[in-house]
Amino acid sequence: IVTPVRAKLIPGYDAVKEAALEAGAKGFSISGSGPSVFAVAYKEDCEKVKNAMLGTFDRHNILAKGHISAVNNKGALVVE
Numbered sequence: 001i002v003t004p005v006r007a008k009l010i011p012g013y014d015a016v017k018e019a020a021l022e023a024g025a026k027g028f029s030i031s032g033s034g035p036s037v038f039a040v041a042y043k044e045d046c047e048k049v050k051n052a053m054l055g056t057f058d059r060h061n062i063l064a065k066g067h068i069s070a071v072n073n074k075g076a077l078v079v080e
Contacts, residue, residue: 003029009034011060012057012059019053020041023045023051023053025045026040027039027040039053
């Protein structure tokens with residue numbers, strides 16, 4: 001519901017999303033309330049997706065950093 005509104009506040013959002021999906025991402029969204037974005041991809045596509053996203057941000061004159069992380073398969077845990 002809020003993604004279309006928040007996306008307008010992130011320069012190049014639509015182009016970056018399109019680039020990520022074309023590079024093999026299976027999903028793309030805004031992290032929290034922004035301005036961070038993330039993509040979900042298979043391990044073998046991660047570097048290509050990251051580079052596509054960073055390159056697109058660069059073409060929009062947006063300084064961006066990328067980070068590849070594994071998915072947490074354990075879920076929520078109680079920490080005592």
